[in-house]
Amino acid sequence: MDSIVKISGLLSKRVEGGGFVKSTGIVRKVDELGRVVIPMELRRVMGIADKDGLEIFVEEEKIVLKKYEPACVFCGSASDVHNYRGKAVCKECAGEMSKFVS
Structure with missing residues (x-):
């Protein structure tokens, strides 16, 4: 059973392994070239600057971005x-x- 809690003002869902995934409530559409825009506020909070590299991982049916x-x-x-x-x-x-x- 999923458990949902509020952490740092964001709704978070407990995932396998005991960690949490935070929900931002932000939905972005993929454009015709396959691009997705990461909101400026989220980039600022995560310390992602212009031209920073992001690694792309696949976990089951999830796409995970990690600062390189x-x-x-x-x-x-x-x-x-x-x-x-x-x-x-x-x-x-x-x-x-x-x-x-x-």
Whole structure:
């Protein structure tokens, strides 16, 4: 049975795994090119700026958008990642590589 509660002024629905999905009450139509506009207020609240990348996932019958966080090409970590010649490298891997440079 679904349970609906109010969290931070938004209606939230408990989902499998114990988490909540927040309902914004916003409905957008898909245009003829397949685009959907994410409202400015929602982008501001979620910290999504112009030109930010979004990853697209599919979970069962849901489309999930997640703000893209570059991950280290060597270890996959998304923590303390810097761009080096177009590649994402974390501080730890950069330190490991520096041991091999004389």
